[in-house]
Amino acid sequence: MLDIRRIYYEAAAAELPRGKEVLARFPEATLVEVESHNRIPELYGDESNVNRWVRIKQEALVLGVKKSLSARPNGRSADFIAPSTANGCAMSCAYCYVPRHKGYSNPITVFANIDKISGYVQRHAARQGVKPAGNECDPVAWVYDIGENSDCSVDALLSDNVRDLVELFRWIPTAKASFATKYVNRDLLDWDPQGRTRVRFSLMPQADAKLLDIRTSPIAERIAAIDDFVAAGYEVHVNFSPVVVRDGWLEAWSELFDQLDAGIGDAARQQLACEVIFLTHNRDLHEVNLGWHPKAEELLWRPELQQPKRSQNGSWNVRYRTGSKGHYVQALTDLIAERIPYCRVRYAF
Template identity: 30%
Template sequence: MTAPLIDLPAAPAPTRLWTPKRVLVTRAAAEQPHTAEILRRCEAAGVEDITLLTNDRLTGLRGETERETYARAKTTLAVVVAPPSALKPQPIPPSADWRIDLAKGCPAHCQYCYLAGSLSGPPVTRVYANLDEVLDGVRTHAGLGTVTSGTAERGHEGTTFELSCYTDPLGIEHVTGSLAEAVRRVGAGRYGDGVSLRFTTKFDDVADLLAVDHQRRTRVRFSVNAPELARRFDGGTSPLAGRLTALRSLALAGYRVGLTIAPVMAYPGWREGYADLLDQVGLALDGVPDLDLTTEIITHRFTPASKDVLLGWYPHTKLEMDEDARTQKRSKFGGVKYVYPRQTMAEMRSWFSTELASRLPGAPLLYWT
């Protein structure tokens, strides 16, 4: 499985880079080899406030108000050691066979953030310094899984490992280097030939990835939305045009690519908005040889807990979170989330199925949720 021999595109200039104001390094993390690379990158990015802690507790993240705590956490990068509970890959259907976490927390300011309510404490971004141990889960779980591994529909992807369940790994890559290292190792066959990586991003700094011999074993999906919604709700991320430019660059470099259209919202004019999005994607990928493009669609939903957190973070948001306009969906553990009514969901799904086939033929829809 060899990447196509083509002239590599020049890396597009990134439109958004997140650089933390301060970096906290726990005592255990300071002993890890990968920490030296993280600190080298942070210093090169101009970070002056780097603190080596005397223990493994993160302190000083809380302010006097919720907004102050949010601001402090969102400008902090914590270099920590992944605990044993985070080292065992977990199933992550319908995206991939397994979840591997390079970090937890995200520097973006999306007003519908799906991490709200699922991660405890201040929303600090924690990058894992024990990278060797984290990635060893690829080796131990190769050949296992039920989403892609051994299936007729997606078996050609091998055993798949999702890297963006609890972070945007590209959004922090220029100060961590963890993502490119993971892609490099998998591309080199370090964990076997039948494995592949997947991640989703809202950022566009792909220079590191363009320089990696990935051997077509990584699929990079860009999280996109209708242009009006991306402008309104995707705070602190690369604009849609930047993401699509990066999407083209990676596709030309032989990467398998994808779209995560999320969160799809039934707002007034949604058909026109999403048609515009699909047309922009088509233009961005026009003429790319050997294009391998997939799509995944996630509709907007929220829980009572995530709504409370989001309203604390973004008290003036215009994001629609009206329980009376939604349908309750209960998990097997009794949790409640609010989704669009069945008729709305059916209407949107039918529209996307038709329009994807028309505007982006050859880009299969892996799942709708």
């Protein structure tokens, strides 16, 4: 997964305890000091990097300081998006939105000021008080997504940032952490989250995952981990995401639901819920993918099925056409009710 050979670091990050720990993990890496973690010309915005897309993710690491701390309201997957402890990913999912913001590669950036981030989250949760009413995020607790811009299971290979947050939420009675993952990191089983962290394993039919979920854990391995994570004290949900419409797509999802049903026990079933997210793609990412993984675009870029929509940041996204998408969503949620009726659909869009 990772073979870190070069670390780009901000001087302030390298002076912090967490920064020193990260640097000590990779004593053979070449160190390159940079003024800012998000302005590194040889990594970001260089079109020639598309030919080294995966290699950069595997070999480069950025160490920085998170300067802006905020908890953004969300309302679907979580009540709030917590300040990031990392950004970027070592995996190479063809539909990932993070590269849209970072240019032609998005290696992991680890933020070394974890004490500031943890303190902010703790104070923010305290200000919320007791959740006045349940919602689709959770019936009781305020939910904080701690991995919006990265995969926390992979981040945990590089630093203790994620573990620090999981341990922090043990002691916040009104809130819980949450993150989605496509990587099975069994080191997390020893963290004793005491029910205060929700892990959302992302699932899709294996045939789709083989083409789109590059450098991730196989779907069967993710399903096999669910019971173990429940036994270790995590709340475990699943993300059916992204749902890609293609010939035979409903039959493929039916097989996946049967695979999930056969792979988990009663304890997992009793607490299982899901999020259903249909594909949204991006024109700029489409152009990037054509440079390194054009086969994926045969599934992702379907103008005959999709309509354009201008995003808030001004770029053009595509999603399944209004009207047709509603039928797709209904068909899949009906299939969930038929095949895995115990799995509550938290939201579907």
